[in-house]
Amino acid sequence: xxxxxLSKKIVCVLEDEFGQKGFFGIGDSAxxxxxxxxxxxxxxxxxxxxxxxxxxxxxxxxxxxxPRCPDCLANVSQPLNKLYxxxxxxxxxxxxxxxxxxxxxxxxxxxxxxxxxxxxxxxxFLTDRYVCFTDAGDFRPEWLAEFxxxxxxxxxxxxxxxx
Numbered sequence: 001x002x003x004x005x006l007s008k009k010i011v012c013v014l015e016d017e018f019g020q021k022g023f024f025g026i027g028d029s030a031x032x033x034x035x036x037x038x039x040x041x042x043x044x045x046x047x048x049x050x051x052x053x054x055x056x057x058x059x060x061x062x063x064x065x066x067p068r069c070p071d072c073l074a075n076v077s078q079p080l081n082k083l084y085x086x087x088x089x090x091x092x093x094x095x096x097x098x099x100x101x102x103x104x105x106x107x108x109x110x111x112x113x114x115x116x117x118x119x120x121x122x123x124x125f126l127t128d129r130y131v132c133f134t135d136a137g138d139f140r141p142e143w144l145a146e147f148x149x150x151x152x153x154x155x156x157x158x159x160x161x162x163x
Contacts, residue, residue, distance in 0.1 A: 002049050004150040011047045022049045034137035044136040051129045054096035058125040064160040066119035074106035097126055122158055
């Protein structure tokens with residue numbers, strides 16, 4: 001994913017002041033993946049490429065979600081939030097969500113986060129890699145197909161309120 005985006009000059013490497021990897025800026029061809037818009041020149045503000053040695057969760061915080069139990073539709077925001085924030089020291093990147101479960105406070109059913117129903121309709125995903133373009137335009141379907149082929153796995157676009 002990273003090699004493809006860099007070689008196509010969609011993104012460029014940023015000098016991150018915190019020494020974090022995976023943060024990228026706008027490349028010379030940053031408009032290529034997106035449908036033309038007169039009101040937005042760069043295509044996106046920044047890009048973060050996440051590649052983990054374990055399973056992580058998308059979105060990276062639970063703010064844009066309205067998670068519900070898939071069986072009884074009870075609100076499961078609290079138990080899901082405990083997965084995102086188990087304590088004050090643990091960062092999301094450190095958590096392996098591979099075996100994570102959310103227990104419904106009403107029916108006591110136990111579900112993987114990606115099995116929960118999101119009332120906002122965006123969904124919760126478990127993955128070991130993803131790309132986040134912040135403040136991005138609408139992707140051109142042919143570019144997304146090319147990106148998926150280069151990555152060797154199908155990709156889909158999900159827009160949360162903050163991306």
